[in-house]
Amino acid sequence: MSKIEEVKAKVEIGKSKLVPGLVQEALDEGNKPEDILQAMVDSMSVVGEKFSAGEIFVPEMLIAAKAMSKGVDVLRPLLAGDGASSLGTCVIGTVAGDLHDIGKNLVAMMIESAGFTVVDLGVDVPADKFVAAIKENENVTLVACSGLLTTTMPALKEAVATIKASGLNVKVIVGGAPVTPEYAAEIGADAYAPDAGSAAVKAKEIVA
CATH class of the missing domain: 1.10.1240.10 (Methionine synthase domain)
Known part of the structure; x- marks a missing residue:
C-alpha cells in the first residue's frame, strides 16, 4: 500500500x-x-x-x-504558498432560529480542506449578518447556509434572497435535513449539497 x-x-x-x-x-x-x-x-x-x-x-x-x-x-x-486558497473565502453559518451546528462544522472543515478560507458565523445567523460578513472579509466567493429544522426553511429563503439582493458577486450553497435540490432551486441558491463531502465538491464546482 x-x-x-x-x-x-x-x-x-x-x-x-x-x-x-x-x-x-x-x-x-x-x-x-x-x-x-x-x-x-x-x-x-x-x-x-x-x-x-x-x-x-x-x-x-x-x-x-x-x-x-x-x-x-x-x-x-x-x-x-501555492495559492491553494485561490478559491477565495467561504462565509458559512446556520440560519436564524436554528441552533444546530454539527453538520455546519463538518461542511466548514470539508470546504476549508478543499482550499477555501472559511469564516464561520456560527448558529442563529440573521440574513443581514451574512451580507455584512461578505463585505467585511476579503475575496468572499461563496456563502454556505445551513438549516436543520423545517421551521427555519423561511429563514433560509430570506438569507438567500438577502444575499442575492445585495448585488455582491458570490455564489450561495445551501443544505440541511429538510432542504431538497428543488427547494434550493426555488429559493434561488446556486447549489445544494446533501452532505459535507458533496458540499466541498459542489463548492469548488460553482466557484471555479
Missing part, C-alpha cells in the same frame, strides 16, 4: 494520531501536497457516502473529519 493509500485509509477510520505522520511520510516520498489533500478529500467523500447510507453515524464522521484536519495542518504551509 502506498503512503497516500495509507493516509486515505487512516483518515477514513479516523486515526487522527497517525495521520500527520503518514502525511509527512507521503511528502517525504515525493508526493505532491495537492495529491495528498485530494486523497483525503476522496476519503471524506467515502465517509460522507457511508453516512448518507446510514452505515456510519455522526461520531464516526466527526472522528474522520478531525483526522483529516490534522493531516491538512501538515499540508497547509505547503499549500498556502
Whole structure:
C-alpha cells in the first residue's frame, strides 16, 4: 500500500494520531501536497457516502473529519504558498432560529480542506449578518447556509434572497435535513449539497 493509500485509509477510520505522520511520510516520498489533500478529500467523500447510507453515524464522521484536519495542518504551509486558497473565502453559518451546528462544522472543515478560507458565523445567523460578513472579509466567493429544522426553511429563503439582493458577486450553497435540490432551486441558491463531502465538491464546482 502506498503512503497516500495509507493516509486515505487512516483518515477514513479516523486515526487522527497517525495521520500527520503518514502525511509527512507521503511528502517525504515525493508526493505532491495537492495529491495528498485530494486523497483525503476522496476519503471524506467515502465517509460522507457511508453516512448518507446510514452505515456510519455522526461520531464516526466527526472522528474522520478531525483526522483529516490534522493531516491538512501538515499540508497547509505547503499549500498556502501555492495559492491553494485561490478559491477565495467561504462565509458559512446556520440560519436564524436554528441552533444546530454539527453538520455546519463538518461542511466548514470539508470546504476549508478543499482550499477555501472559511469564516464561520456560527448558529442563529440573521440574513443581514451574512451580507455584512461578505463585505467585511476579503475575496468572499461563496456563502454556505445551513438549516436543520423545517421551521427555519423561511429563514433560509430570506438569507438567500438577502444575499442575492445585495448585488455582491458570490455564489450561495445551501443544505440541511429538510432542504431538497428543488427547494434550493426555488429559493434561488446556486447549489445544494446533501452532505459535507458533496458540499466541498459542489463548492469548488460553482466557484471555479
